[in-house]
Amino acid sequence: MKLSNIEKMKCQTVLITGGTKGIGLELANQFARNGYDLVLVARNKTDLQAVAQRLNRDYGCSVVSFTLDLTGRDAALDLAGRIEEKGLRIDVLVNNAGIGDYGPFGEAKLERQLDMLQLNIVQLTALTRLFLPGMIERGRGRILNVASVVAFFSAGPSWISYVASKHYVLAFTRGLASELSGSGVTATTLCPGPTETNFVAQSGVSGVRAYRWIPKVSAAAVARIGYSAMMKGRTVVVPGLINKVFAFxxxxxxxxxxxxxxxxxxxxxxxxxxxxxxxx
Ligand SMILES: NC(=O)c1ccc[n+]([C@@H]2O[C@H](COP(=O)([O-])OP(=O)(O)OC[C@H]3O[C@@H](n4cnc5c(N)ncnc54)[C@H](OP(=O)(O)O)[C@@H]3O)[C@@H](O)[C@H]2O)c1
Structure with a gap:
């Protein structure tokens, strides 16, 4: 559905990291459907171009994409600089991109572990710090950070640093939400359980009992639930009944x-x- 010119004038812009696949792609669909312009970030340029073209064709929204590896030390600063150069204003920040690394920690590849912590923790924190002041100044804005249901558990053999990284996201966003109370800016943590995306194969979790036994929620449903919770200004949302029980x-x-x-x-x-x- 294309938007009229008057509706387009009211468009707000959302920045989504990892908006080309899985949950991030479905969040991009969700925002586009609701009239937002988009800024997408991922490493694969071909995917970015294909997603941008399709969203523009289907929803008439403007999509600007940046090919960037967010594990780089100064990636968030670099991204914020490029966004400023283009004169874009970010009304909603979605820190979605994240990776896992399953296996005994003593055998883990150190480089992958450090990349994971950069992406899941450091760049999420840096992007929030860089885009939050503008939101506070305008008295409105939304931040949606993607954690995981594992964030509710303090121990999990074989994916200990992934679990700890998602702990950080949950604690960080809860603290941020309370700090922002009354500012007009909200912070929400989306905590999915097993979801059918590339994450499963790339993180090596396909054989993990939780991934074999707990019914997977679709990425589209996770995105819909996350979007709705963010719009209501909720601090934490866990999609799916079984995942809610686990979080509890x-x-x-x-x-x-x-x-x-x-x-x-x-x-x-x-x-x-x-x-x-x-x-x-
Ligand atoms: N799937 C699950 O079961 C599950 C459960 C709980 C939480 N989560 C969380 O949900 C979030 C999204 O995961 P997903 O399942 O949708 O994964 P996915 O299908 O693998 O998608 C990941 C997205 O992030 C981008 N990305 C990955 N590494 C990047 C990097 N270094 N720099 C920039 N972009 C990068 C990918 O694009 P490129 O490859 O082109 O960079 C892709 O767009 C993650 O934070 C994950 O921890 C997933």
Whole structure:
């Protein structure tokens, strides 16, 4: 559905990291459908061009895309500079891009782990810091940070730094939301459970019990729920009934119960860690 010129004048702009695949792509569809102009960021230029063309054709929105690897140390600063050069104003920031890395930590590739922390934590924080002042000054704006239902559990063997990174996103956004109370700017954390996207193969979690046993929610449903919660100014949203139960369980005391359940669900029986005790 194309928008009339008067409707277009009211357009706000959303910046979505990782807006070309999975949850980010569905969020891009959701924002475009609701009349937003888009700024998309991802590494693959061909994907960005294809998504931009389709969104423009289907919804008549303007889409500006930036090919950028957000694991780079100064990636957020670089992006903010390029956005300023184009004279774009960001009304909504969606920190969606994120990666996982499943496997015993002692065998993990250090480079992948550090990239993950840069993307999931550092650049999310930097982008928020860079775009928030403008929103506060205008007295309106929205931030949507994509965490995960794993953020509610404090222990998970074989994806410990991924889980910890999502803990950060949840804690950071909860704190931010409370700090922003009354400012006209809201912060929301979207905490999906297993979702059918490229993340599953790329992060090596396809054999993990949670991914085999818990019914996956579609990326489109996750995006719809996240968008709606963000528009209502909610601080935390968990899509799907089973995931909600897990999130609730994760916050229950004593936490040892939730940790035991989560440790069990975190295992991939084919990739179990077995220690061989060596005698001197
Ligand atoms: N899928 C799940 O089961 C699940 C569950 C809970 C939480 N999540 C979270 O949901 C978010 C989105 O994941 P998804 O499942 O939609 O993953 P996905 O299908 O793999 O999509 C990831 C998106 O991020 C972009 N991206 C990846 N690395 C990037 C980098 N270094 N720089 C810039 N862009 C990058 C990708 O594009 P390029 O490859 O072109 O860069 C793509 O657009 C993540 O934060 C993830 O942790 C996912």
């Amino acid at each position: 369980l994760g916050e229950l005391q004593p936490r040892i119960i939730a940790q035991t359940v989560f440790s069990f669900l975190s295992r991939d029986p084919n990739k179990s860690i077995r220690w061989v005790r060596r005698t001197p």
